[in-house]
Amino acid sequence: MFRAAVRLSVSGARSLTRTQPRCQAPLASRCYSHGKQETDEEFDARWITYFNKPDIDAWELRKGMNTLIGYDLVPEPKILEAVLRACRRLNDLASAIRILEAVKDKAGPHKDIYPYVIQELKPVLSELGISTPEELGLDKI
Amino acid sequence: MLRLTSSRLGSLLAGRPTAALTFSIKGRAASQQSHEVSEALDMSRPMYYDRVDMPLPDKPYKDVLSEAEQKLKQKEKGPWSQLTNEEKVALYRLKFCQSYSEMKAPSAEWKTVLGGVLFFLGFTGLVVWWQRIYVYPPRPRTLEDDWKAMQLQRMLDMRINPVEGLSAKWDYDKGQWK
Numbered sequence: 001m002f003r004a005a006v007r008l009s010v011s012g013a014r015s016l017t018r019t020q021p022r023c024q025a026p027l028a029s030r031c032y033s034h035g036k037q038e039t040d041e042e043f044d045a046r047w048i049t050y051f052n053k054p055d056i057d058a059w060e061l062r063k064g065m066n067t068l069i070g071y072d073l074v075p076e077p078k079i080l081e082a083v084l085r086a087c088r089r090l091n092d093l094a095s096a097i098r099i100l101e102a103v104k105d106k107a108g109p110h111k112d113i114y115p116y117v118i119q120e121l122k123p124v125l126s127e128l129g130i131s132t133p134e135e136l137g138l139d140k141i
Numbered sequence: 142m143l144r145l146t147s148s149r150l151g152s153l154l155a156g157r158p159t160a161a162l163t164f165s166i167k168g169r170a171a172s173q174q175s176h177e178v179s180e181a182l183d184m185s186r187p188m189y190y191d192r193v194d195m196p197l198p199d200k201p202y203k204d205v206l207s208e209a210e211q212k213l214k215q216k217e218k219g220p221w222s223q224l225t226n227e228e229k230v231a232l233y234r235l236k237f238c239q240s241y242s243e244m245k246a247p248s249a250e251w252k253t254v255l256g257g258v259l260f261f262l263g264f265t266g267l268v269v270w271w272q273r274i275y276v277y278p279p280r281p282r283t284l285e286d287d288w289k290a291m292q293l294q295r296m297l298d299m300r301i302n303p304v305e306g307l308s309a310k311w312d313y314d315k316g317q318w319k
Contacts, residue, residue: 062199088221092236093221094236095197095236098237101196101241102241129224137226137230138233141243
């Protein structure tokens with residue numbers, strides 16, 4: 001389906017296949033016409049490394065997560081796995097659930113992204129004992 | 142130190158949940174100087190916020206925990222599978238005020254806005270009507286039909302715009318419009 005982070009443009013791509021943005025700019029708002037451009041795999045690897053830091057602290061988790069959510073994409077499940085493990089190291093279940101909510105919100109009108117992400121994360125969720133917002137009833141008002 | 146009084150806070154709160162630009166601020170309890178203003182927000186310290194574009198705020202929603210809540214936090218350090226669903230929700234509510242669904246829930250504010258707009262339009266209509274009765278001067282003589290007929294006859298007699306305009310459209314032989 002998609003190997004790297006799914007990019008959602010404002011004009012609204014209807015399918016899940018990777019759209020070709022006008023400029024291949026993986027970093028949020030930069031449109032380089034020169035210089036080395038980061039591939040999707042490099043982007044993912046960079047973020048996984050960031051969250052896999054063994055002694056990551058709470059600030060770094062918040063900063064990383066807020067930055068990642070600021071990008072125009074839904075993070076890959078493997079990045080999210082690293083995030084959830086970081087939450088576990090920090091003994092922070094609430095943030096883990098919040099992050100799942102944020103991922104669902106990032107998908108916007110593309111309603112099939114979030115179930116896919118949850119499906120990919122199922123092993124991690126059951127290993128760490130993280131309930132989804134739906135299981136806890138937090139998706140209701 | 143920056144302070145935000147409750148009157149300014151009122152204008153910041155509420156508002157339509159647009160794409161992650163509106164947020165509500167929950168400040169720390171004003172422990173010092175609690176007598177001069179009812180609710181002063183210390184904006185020089187990390188603040189809590191509910192934003193869809195920034196999921197993890199600078200501080201937890203509740204940082205003063207009761208005994209039971211502290212016990213729960215201790216339990217959080219162990220395996221999470223041992224927590225019940227209620228405990229997980231309680232941990233979530235300790236750290237966050239509103240869930241994403243609650244943040245994005247639509248309000249009925251638009252009805253108030255529309256109602257207010259229509260009300261004031263109606264009020265303006267009443268004001269205009271009153272003005273028409275009590276303020277307007279008498280109608281000019283030159284706008285009455287008989288005067289306008291005499292005016293038109295005079296213009297035709299003077300051959301106003303005889304090539305392409307008024308008099309060109311009048312048939313002088315038959316005494317009517319062409």
